[in-house]
Amino acid sequence: xxxxxxxxxxxxxxxxxxxxxxxxxxxxxxxxxxxxxxxxxxxxxxxxxxxxxxxxxxxxxxxxxxxxxxxxxxxxxxxxxxxxxxxxxxxxxxxxxxxxxxxxxxxxxxxxxxxxxxxxxxxxxxxxxxxxxxxxxxxxxxxxxxxxxxxxxxxxxxxxxxxxxxxxxxxxxxxxxxxxxxxxxxxxxxxx
Numbered sequence: 001x002x003x004x005x006x007x008x009x010x011x012x013x014x015x016x017x018x019x020x021x022x023x024x025x026x027x028x029x030x031x032x033x034x035x036x037x038x039x040x041x042x043x044x045x046x047x048x049x050x051x052x053x054x055x056x057x058x059x060x061x062x063x064x065x066x067x068x069x070x071x072x073x074x075x076x077x078x079x080x081x082x083x084x085x086x087x088x089x090x091x092x093x094x095x096x097x098x099x100x101x102x103x104x105x106x107x108x109x110x111x112x113x114x115x116x117x118x119x120x121x122x123x124x125x126x127x128x129x130x131x132x133x134x135x136x137x138x139x140x141x142x143x144x145x146x147x148x149x150x151x152x153x154x155x156x157x158x159x160x161x162x163x164x165x166x167x168x169x170x171x172x173x174x175x176x177x178x179x180x181x182x183x184x185x186x187x188x189x190x191x192x
Contacts, residue, residue, distance in 0.1 A: 003157075106170070
């Protein structure tokens with residue numbers, strides 16, 4: 001919708017995309033946190049597993065559901081906007097600036113998600129992602145499942161299937177960095 005209404009103005013399209021993402025992400029996290037801990041991101045799930053907050057079977061089930069959900073969401077969005085249900089993005093997103101951006105966006109997301117009080121996670125995570133749309137060159141996917149889903153839409157928000165693996169590797173690297181920051185600043189923090 002943002003792309004259609006922007007009339008070719010990429011800044012307006014990005015602003016519309018940011019607003020929709022921030023609003024919906026906050027609502028989804030707040031609504032589904034009591035059900036699943038708001039696990040929408042395989043990197044978050046892998047870090048929770050690494051921190052022994054999830055079993056292998058639960059982590060695996062979450063990751064399958066995350067990928068299926070993101071891909072289904074992309075197909076549904078295509079249909080809602082009268083596009084072919086299955087598309088493959090031609091949007092090029094590659095290079096060191098893009099990958100560093102995904103590392104930073106994902107590391108920050110992990111740090112915020114695992115250091116925020118439960119009542120604040122919805123607004124802090126969504127605010128981080130919204131801000132990272134603008135302060136990263138990649139527009140902050142920060143989620144391998146989203147990356148896969150966005151490869152299925154040839155719109156402003158898409159990513160070429162050829163570029164998706166680089167993003168996913170950068171997101172996993174960002175997850176490791178974020179987990180290290182959590183461990184450094186929170187878990188190993190000495191008592192006051």
